Amino acid sequence: MIELLQYEFMQRALLGGLLIGITSSLIGVFLVLKRLSLLGDSFAHASFGGIALGFVLGWNPLLTAFGFVSIASLGIDRLINKIKLYGESAIALLLSFGMALALILIGAADKINANIFSYLFGSLLTISYQDIMFASIILVLVLIFYYFNYKKLFYSAFNREIALIRNKNTKIIDKIFILLCAITIVISIRAVGILLISALLVIPSLIGLRLSNSLKQTLMISSCASVLGIYLGIFISYYFDLPTGGTIVMSLIGLFLISIFIKK
Amino acid sequence: MNKKNSIEVKNLSFSYQEETILDNISFSIEKKDLVAIIGHNGSGKSTLVKLLLNLLPSKKGIIKTSGSIAYIPQKFNQDINFPAKVKEILELECCDCDLRGDVVKSLSIENLIDKQFKNLSGGQQQRVMIALSLLSNPNILILDEPTVGVDTTTQEEFYKLLKKINKDRDLTILFVTHDTGMISNYFTKTLCVGNKEVHIDNAKNTNTLLHSVYGDNFHELHHHHHNHEENKK
Structure with a gap:
């Protein structure tokens, strides 16, 4: 075990897992409370379009995905609030658009290497220092945002109608939250891949919601559960030579089942 | 006016x-x-x-x-399972104020402060919502x-x-x-x-x-x- 920790790739994976685990669960709790769990899936699929675009244009795929998903997050807000689409329909629209764009781009450009498919399934063990830097910046941004706007976020999740009356900038806070959600998802793709991203956002939150007595506790327990699940996944996948993304999600589901037994 | x-x-x-x-x-x-x-x-x-x-x-x-105006929306627009303590909810409108003060006493919810919102009865949740609105001194x-x-x-x-x-x-x-x-x-x-x-x-x-x-x-x-x-x- 100690020997394992001496490998540089393992140190990177653990550090990346810690950063991504905390960020995604902080965002995930409010996504779940705002009934927007599926938005994560939608952004993840949209980001696949962005990643493919990056590959075709020869740009950094994750950075291209950041830009692409940020624009998509504003687009989805317009579709729901201005064009009055149902929330889940807008989410489905964005999801299909991102996936379709990716498939067309991959098909059209022969030179795309097989590397792009690693984004579908995630590979925390191959996370780069650059990715870790992105993940740290995003965690810091989320923490700063929560530090200054925790009550407003809380109010908006508790009752948006009252929040809109009491805080004039509720709408802006909600928009920034969605934007942070979008960039968190892009970096979380590194851990579990596009196809399993919802797990990282939703399962730790469900564990937190089961075991806690307050919202603050929910955030803390979710973060811990998320990091624990990721670490279990990393070690199990390493020892048994299994895909990391899938193993992380299975570990999180295992923790969720345990949380059901702890608090029936 | x-x-x-x-x-x-x-x-x-x-x-x-x-x-x-x-x-x-x-x-x-x-x-x-x-x-x-x-x-x-x-x-x-x-x-x-x-x-x-x-x-x-x-x-x-x-x-x-x-x-100022305070507002209490329809019961159905409220997530009755919201995972927060009553105390946390009241603190949304009460930064430095006394949570055991007038408002809370007049609504007889002193003993609910440390309970979870989702575990309260419908009537108790209503009183918490009123307390929240009154704490903004409307x-x-x-x-x-x-x-x-x-x-x-x-x-x-x-x-x-x-x-x-x-x-x-x-x-x-x-x-x-x-x-x-x-x-x-x-x-x-x-x-x-x-x-x-x-x-x-x-x-x-x-x-x-x-x-x-x-x-x-x-x-x-x-x-x-x-x-x-x-x-x-």
Whole structure:
């Protein structure tokens, strides 16, 4: 075990897992409370379009995905609030658009290497220092945002109608939250891949919601559960030579089942 | 604005997708009034409330209010399983204030402070929502049918509580309701929305008011509560 920790790739994976685990669960709790769990899936699929675009244009795929998903997050807000689409329909629209764009781009450009498919399934063990830097910046941004706007976020999740009356900038806070959600998802793709991203956002939150007595506790327990699940996944996948993304999600589901037994 | 008044509305009109909901209405509500807002479904009650709360854009006319407004939405719009302690919720409006102070005492929720919101009964959750709104020290409180789906005893306790808050805190209260049977017992004024217009009268004259706005159709509104026998005749 100690020997394992001496490998540089393992140190990177653990550090990346810690950063991504905390960020995604902080965002995930409010996504779940705002009934927007599926938005994560939608952004993840949209980001696949962005990643493919990056590959075709020869740009950094994750950075291209950041830009692409940020624009998509504003687009989805317009579709729901201005064009009055149902929330889940807008989410489905964005999801299909991102996936379709990716498939067309991959098909059209022969030179795309097989590397792009690693984004579908995630590979925390191959996370780069650059990715870790992105993940740290995003965690810091989320923490700063929560530090200054925790009550407003809380109010908006508790009752948006009252929040809109009491805080004039509720709408802006909600928009920034969605934007942070979008960039968190892009970096979380590194851990579990596009196809399993919802797990990282939703399962730790469900564990937190089961075991806690307050919202603050929910955030803390979710973060811990998320990091624990990721670490279990990393070690199990390493020892048994299994895909990391899938193993992380299975570990999180295992923790969720345990949380059901702890608090029936 | 007249100093006696808490709300003044002048020549207010509102249309939604080319359909006029409220057409050039004017009315005023005095300070400390306890007003029941009634009207058929779709008559524009909720629109009026949202206009008063400044939640709807593109209106014509003038709305003046003295001081701040607090709002308690319909029970169904509240996540009753929200995973927070009552204390955390009240702290949304109470940064440095005493959570064991006046508001909490007058609503008898001192012993609920450390409990989880989702574990409270419907009536207790309502009292927490009222406490939250009162902690913002409003001059006007607007409630949108908070008693829908609550049993009769709890409803009556709720009306008594509103009357007490209205007296103790000199608060103007507007209460959207379908329950017209109890208005004269607890409220001072009735505001009836119908035919794109608004009429206000003393709460004692609610039935006459309903007749003048809706003619013989007023039973449609009336039959929701209390008067099933009357309707059968």
